[in-house]
Amino acid sequence: MPVYFAPGRVNLIGEHTDYNGGFVFPCALDFGTRLTVTPNGGRTLRFRSENMPGQVELPIDSPFKPLPDRSWVNYPLGCIAQLAEQAGGLDTGYDLLFDGNVPLGAGLSSSASIEVVTAYAFNDLLQLRLDRKRLALIAQQAEHTYAGVNCGIMDQFVSACGRQDNAVFLNCDTLQFDYVPLRLDNVSIVLTNSHSPHRLDAGTYNRRVSECREAVRAISRVRHIRQLANLSVSDFNDLQSAITDEVILRRARHVVTEIQRTRDAVTALKDNDLALFGQLMNRSHQSLRDDYEVTGIELDTLAETAWNVPGVIGSRMTGGGFGGCTVSLVRNEAVDLFRQTVATAYRQVTGLQAEFYIARTGDGAGMLS
Numbered sequence: 001m002p003v004y005f006a007p008g009r010v011n012l013i014g015e016h017t018d019y020n021g022g023f024v025f026p027c028a029l030d031f032g033t034r035l036t037v038t039p040n041g042g043r044t045l046r047f048r049s050e051n052m053p054g055q056v057e058l059p060i061d062s063p064f065k066p067l068p069d070r071s072w073v074n075y076p077l078g079c080i081a082q083l084a085e086q087a088g089g090l091d092t093g094y095d096l097l098f099d100g101n102v103p104l105g106a107g108l109s110s111s112a113s114i115e116v117v118t119a120y121a122f123n124d125l126l127q128l129r130l131d132r133k134r135l136a137l138i139a140q141q142a143e144h145t146y147a148g149v150n151c152g153i154m155d156q157f158v159s160a161c162g163r164q165d166n167a168v169f170l171n172c173d174t175l176q177f178d179y180v181p182l183r184l185d186n187v188s189i190v191l192t193n194s195h196s197p198h199r200l201d202a203g204t205y206n207r208r209v210s211e212c213r214e215a216v217r218a219i220s221r222v223r224h225i226r227q228l229a230n231l232s233v234s235d236f237n238d239l240q241s242a243i244t245d246e247v248i249l250r251r252a253r254h255v256v257t258e259i260q261r262t263r264d265a266v267t268a269l270k271d272n273d274l275a276l277f278g279q280l281m282n283r284s285h286q287s288l289r290d291d292y293e294v295t296g297i298e299l300d301t302l303a304e305t306a307w308n309v310p311g312v313i314g315s316r317m318t319g320g321g322f323g324g325c326t327v328s329l330v331r332n333e334a335v336d337l338f339r340q341t342v343a344t345a346y347r348q349v350t351g352l353q354a355e356f357y358i359a360r361t362g363d364g365a366g367m368l369s
């Protein structure tokens, strides 16, 4: 019985830049989703998860289509549909058992890890020999057509291509990437789960995607651009008056400045300048709060409290926003103080209990046995 694994991720900087053709800088985590898959000799796919009740059974002989009510099965099904088509159909049914330890709703890409582990497994089982980039694109397409979220490529890409002890500096336009070693001597990557009831739903996410497209259309009236990543910060300053809607202007400003911050942050890390890296993380959060408006009281309280704790190098929301986690770089000797201070302030302001994890990086998708 083959067992496969694909990780969740944390993005260190470069938020809401991927669907604008910009840079991101995530790393794969050592938690993720495991998939045990066995051919069952029948004509159905049977989906089960250790994390969800029940079983979903689907015939392999009728065309696959998305299931209603935002079923989790859409994530794997959207991948299997594409790979089965490439293989000219499935010869047998399969039993699939998923088992994940990515905290759900924490913005750490549990859904991407489900998609990527499925794409990786069926690429292997159907002997399609597609490379990891291609599998990431298939997983992203599943999210678009089966889950209705017009997401960028970051989550699926790093889940497929991540490498332990490295972050991935990815150009989301060309999909060229570099591994950058995370040399964090005596510094921990701490994830703080807000457990916020607010979620980044598909509607809000897709609205940000269309706001960015509107900015591209407005700028293109004075200079043709394909995407916001075609603008440097100084281009943006010169051309911004072409955007007359104040909200669209702020959305574009976030994207253009965030792409520059991501470049600067990677340079800072390569230069071993963690202090600058941390400042850029903080500025990223401010821009997501003020210009992109995807934070909210929970994530703001977590990040802003962290900024004032001695030994915290930087702190920001990570992932899509609203709920989910912050990511903080914290000197090891300050981790306890960080947890106490942040947990107390967070409880006082929101009445919620924050949860902390020390992140460990991991490798991209693979076969376990």
Ligand code: GLA
Residues within 6 Å of the ligand: 014, 015, 016, 017, 018, 019, 151, 152, 153, 154, 155, 319, 320, 321
């Ligand atoms: C979600 C999406 C990604 C990316 C982030 C924001 O995680 O799936 O593609 O857009 O939000 O950076």
